[in-house]
Amino acid sequence: MSTVERVPPPRSYLEEGYGLRSWLTTHDHKRIAILYALGITFFFFLGGLAAALVRLELVTPAGDLMSAETYNKAFTFHGVVMVWFFLIPSIPATLGNFLLPLMIGARDVAFPRLNLFSWYLYVGGGVFTLLCLLLGGVDTGWTFYTPFSTLFSTSHVLLAVVGVFIVGFSSIFTGLNFIVTIHTLRAPGMTWFRLPLFVWSMYAVALVMVLATPVLAMTLSLIALERLFGVGIFDPALGGDPVLFQHFFWFYSHPAVYIMILPAMGVVSELITAGARRRIFGYRFMVYAIIGIAVVGFLVWGHHMFVAGQSMYASIVFSILSFIIAVPSAIKVFNWTATLYRGDIGFDAPMLYALGFVGLFMLGGLTGLFLAATALDVNLTDTYFVVAHFHYIMVGGAVMAYLGGIHFWWPKITGRMYSEAWARFAAILMFFGFNLTFFPQYILGYEGMPRRYHEYLPQFQVWNVLSSAGATILGAAYLLPLFYLAWSLRHGARAGPNPWDARGLEWQTASPPPPHNFEQTPTVTEGPYAYR
Amino acid sequence: MNTLPQASSFAPDVDHLFDALLLLCGLVVVGVFAAMIFFCVRYRRGSAAERMPARAHLGVELTWTLLPFVLFMGIFGWSVHLWIRLRTPPKDAQPIYVVAKQWMWKVQHPDGAREIDTLHVPVGRPIRLVMTSQDVIHSFYVPAFRVKQDVLPDRYTELWFTATQAGTFNLFCAEFCGTDHSRMHGEVIVMAPADYARWLQAHAGIGLAAQGERLFRQFGCSGCHDPQSGVHAPDLYDLYGHTVPLSDGSQVLADERYLQDSILLPKKQIAAGYAPIMPSFQGRIGAEDVLALVAYLKTRTHAAEDTDEHR
């Protein structure tokens, strides 16, 4: 990461200091974003490795690669790591941290020290999770359902729970920081309806993080206490209710899905407008949709529990709310499509990622309707249909958007351009690899293959083999950016301040930006996306 | 693409809803993809297409907000209609008792037949499964019937269906329940009513009540509750269906719940004139055994012995 030979007028944030110490004690939101990016990349590939093991095991119906116990630990580890150590912090903690102050014309986030502390919490939580893995892992599934997790599992549930508990605080503090930053540090003229949609999505996400994460943290503490003392409110032997745990867990974990997908929607709005050189279609509706999703997202958690012993009437309420939340999601897809109309569309890598996102998100979102319909959910829940559905949203959606965003802002972050040809190739490969991996799982689920199965009936093998083959391609496609992006750090062409000729405030400063972002605090005079 | 048999009375209805939703979603996907591809080609950078600025239009926005909303509500209504049917067993449904444990399904037919990992049912008769778990949460899932229900510890959940076609269908545990979760599968064997009757006759083990009688001695209940016993404990003969005066002055009808509670939580309701000395059997006695004991106590009445309903 040396850009020593260049002598730019302002020193960039990367040149502020080179030693490890200068990084580990930095208060600069941009450096903290890069620290997060390193952690997240590490956990992404670690979680990916677990997924690879799972897919490899599932090539044959018999459980011949590993024992049932190891398999259970592999998918649990995959879930825990991917959800809490990759997906939830991915866009907010890296792109959000880096871009939020830049996009609103601020010098930093409101609480820079708290920001660094959040990163240390993230690392601390990660250490516990790795410790849990090294000592033998945990086999409860990422959902920690009671009473299995409290009274029956003999694996290291406590360590995993502590890891997730700690990382939860990282996300609370990040959210808190974002809310305060957006409220208090906007540049002059940056009114609420001039905020880029990415900033709006960060605001919505921060809201969800701050209001939902404490519920998870407390629920996990209850699990830990129940495991330690053998009594508690989820304990059926006392007449306690394991379904209560599911209520609390999903009160967090359903909104958590929106923590993953809302930032992705924000990123994609930026990418599509820049790629199509057009104003976003229906800006205000997009804003309302973001807020609507964040708020209504809190009211739908019970759709995870239609067959869990929840009352029939409560299920009906949760079902209708789940249908309602599909409306703002639909609005977003239609508006993105309409933004392309009469555009001037270039197909640079970020745009390919964004278009891929829209397609995959739509497939994932629409299959969500099947699961929101109570009568269909009875058959489909806890099968591979659900697995396919949420991977379409979280991997097809969130990861595509994350990578698209990384490519789009790479010149801003590093000051270098990557190889466009490789980047386009990776995006296309990823799209096809993804569909080959997960589309067969819809069919598997419809045919009745339950999830979390180590062994399965021979009739399901064809689709499983296809899925595993797709996973191989997908794995390769995920590894590619690692190489060409790393290569670009040294050998990439230098990027100007605004290589995409984009309109956001972040493009008005140098690439990479100086430590305090702007030479002069900008004054904003018009709305975002001033293309045409 | 449907290779899954439609073996219950719900299956065709669920599939209709599925197909309708699939069609609707398919139309949306095709529409949006077509529009995206069309725009991407026509307005690609450097093409000669017209690019006058297009304004967002409130009417357009409202159309694609309200139209999906109305369609979604339609699907919701349809689904709820079916859902209520799925969740409301008919009064005449035949109950069968299912106990799940790591990692097997234990089935108990009312007349004594017991089986493990298989469930025999007749064609055309509504069956109501009443299920509980001895340890963690399991889920009873028969894809061919389109039914699934979680099975919870210390609580009963129910599930009903009417099988419409003879054959053998897969039964899975759908809720992750520990190491051998994926091996916790079984079969539902649907038989013609006559075959089913023959099967029942061949397998009718000792009835529940008879098991209960054995357990009554095995758990030492008879030590106190026999009339000859030296302990001052209520004689349980002719208890079921009668009112019992309690020590707090109130009265209670000795129904199934009372009997079950008296075994598991003996101090909850103390019969008048007796000391609260009976130990709780909570945790010391399996769910099926409680049922057997209750069934046995129900036979120890004049009425039951007269009509000889029990086995």
Next chain:
Amino acid sequence: MNARPARPQRTHRSGPRPPSLAGNLWTLAALLLLLVLSAGSALLRLGPFNEVANLGIAAVKALLVLTVFMRLKTDNALLRIVASTGFAWLAVLIALSLADVLTRQPLLAPW
């Protein structure tokens, strides 16, 4: 360091004006009175109204602390929104999970 403030430097005594001493003390008196009322009403046999009285009094006490001691009455309106959001979300959690528990139909063993 880059360009310092774009806005004119504002100086003022930060924070809302402090409430009067008497206001604080009267609030404390009211809180203690409500506490006595709460304890007293709990000892009366009021049926379901015991619960209503207990929780109602608690809510009034909490509101007093929020508005006077925590100065929501005079401070920024945004803070009132933030404060109520926390409680509103909690209400959602309790209400919707209660919706399940209250409408469950307990099942007995079949025999």
Next chain:
Amino acid sequence: MSARTHPVPEQFDDPVQQREAATLGMWAFLATEVLFFGVLFAGYTLCRVMFPEAFAEGSRHTDMLLGTIETAVLLTSSCAVALSVREVQLGGRRAATAMLALTAALGIAFLVMHGFEYYAEYREGLIPAIRYTQQGVYARGMEIFYCLYYFITLFHSLHVTVGVLLLGVMAWRTWHRAFDQDYHTPLELTALYWHLVDIVWIFVYPLIYLVGRSG
């Protein structure tokens, strides 16, 4: 560092913006605290719906007199900390320090009284998993009540402890002239935190101590 020379961190334009950010951040944090405790209260509500009599019975085993005194102590301390902020704003350093010390002392008194309660419950055998000797019909439901009781009160006591430490620091800093009319945000935030601890207890009191007292 004297309050007069307190520098504004570089991300802020001026002290007003800094204070706005700090209080907004604190209130957002308090909202998360509400939900932290909220889970326990939600658990309480649902379990109480399932076991109404057992909860009433469990509540009758708590010490209502001590609970009431504890509530009064916390309410008074809340007023004291509010007055200390007021004194700082009016320039009364000595009175402000005294008020803070009083608040911390009341907090400690609360903890001590609660310690006595715990000890009495230990002797009575009311502590699930450690010493629980209750028998009878409601034993199981009461065990759930007491689980919740300990989760809630221990978590609350943890907050009180943190609060007392913070108050001590604030008293020390106030005495050493760290705050004045213009700059006293840390003190204000500590006070907000302490008030929230008080609000939580306001709800704990009827839910734990006052159930089924009339019956």
